[in-house]
Amino acid sequence: EAGVTQSPTHLIKTRGQQATLRCSPISGHTSVYWYQQALGLGLQFLLWYDEGEERNRGNFPPRFSGRQFPNYSSELNVNALELEDSALYLCASSLSEVWETQYFGPGTRLLVL
Amino acid sequence: AQSVTQPDIHITVSEGASLELRCNYSYGATPYLFWYVQSPGQGLQLLLKYFSGDTLVQGIKGFEAEFKRSQSSFNLRKPSVHWSDAAEYFCAVGEVYADKIIFGKGTRLHILP
Numbered sequence: 001e002a003g004v005t006q007s008p009t010h011l012i013k014t015r016g017q018q019a020t021l022r023c024s025p026i027s028g029h030t031s032v033y034w035y036q037q038a039l040g041l042g043l044q045f046l047l048w049y050d051e052g053e054e055r056n057r058g059n060f061p062p063r064f065s066g067r068q069f070p071n072y073s074s075e076l077n078v079n080a081l082e083l084e085d086s087a088l089y090l091c092a093s094s095l096s097e098v099w100e101t102q103y104f105g106p107g108t109r110l111l112v113l
Numbered sequence: 114a115q116s117v118t119q120p121d122i123h124i125t126v127s128e129g130a131s132l133e134l135r136c137n138y139s140y141g142a143t144p145y146l147f148w149y150v151q152s153p154g155q156g157l158q159l160l161l162k163y164f165s166g167d168t169l170v171q172g173i174k175g176f177e178a179e180f181k182r183s184q185s186s187f188n189l190r191k192p193s194v195h196w197s198d199a200a201e202y203f204c205a206v207g208e209v210y211a212d213k214i215i216f217g218k219g220t221r222l223h224i225l226p
Contacts, residue, residue: 004156035216042218043157043203056212090156101147102214104156 002027004105006091012111013081021076021108025093031055032074033094033102034066038087046089049074050096081112115140117206119217127225128196134189134220136204146187147205147214148178157203163187174198199224 034046045058049068063079092102149157161172207214
């Protein structure tokens with residue numbers, strides 16, 4: 001069974017640009033979560049999508065947004081990139097409730113110059 | 114407020130020695146508890162989880178954890194570490210009907226030969 005996949009693996013952008021990160025969940029999982037892992041800060045919860053709807057978002061500005069498609073894959077968009085957005089962005093998927101075990105993808109490393 | 118604390122940022126142990134990684138949480142009455150491991154350049158892999166029942170939980174790779182409600186702790190243990198256990202370990206906590214799980218900031222484990 002395929003795990004959670006993310007693309008691209010690495011992304012280099014400059015300040016002010018937009019970044020789009022993609023995630024495909026495990027087959028049968030309807031929930032997708034996005035986390036930011038910046039150096040020394042652990043995993044910070046960004047967004048939770050389930051059945052195409054945003055169920056919760058973390059304490060991040062509105063320039064962090066996303067969506068979930070009918071096939072349950074998801075996209076994270078970061079607008080007006082800032083240097084401090086440089087981080088590893090992890091996607092996870094689970095069955096429909098947040099307390100179900102989350103399975104993580106390998107992440108997208110975003111570098112903002 | 115809900116929180117997870119991993120008091121040790123770094124721990125170093127010799128190969129073959131025993132290991133205990135600490136995790137303390139502040140949460141509701143019925144927490145769901147998880148330990149994940151992140152090897153260099155990888156996403157997170159679930160080691161074990163506690164939902165209810167027996168307070169001593171067995172996981173993969175020879176790890177176990179004990180839930181102690183009176184101490185609000187969920188410490189991870191392994192009787193004999195291997196060099197391949199060098200990684201970062203994250204404790205996480207959730208609750209039924211919660212809208213996210215919360216991760217600790219992680220403990221980086223170093224193994225001496």
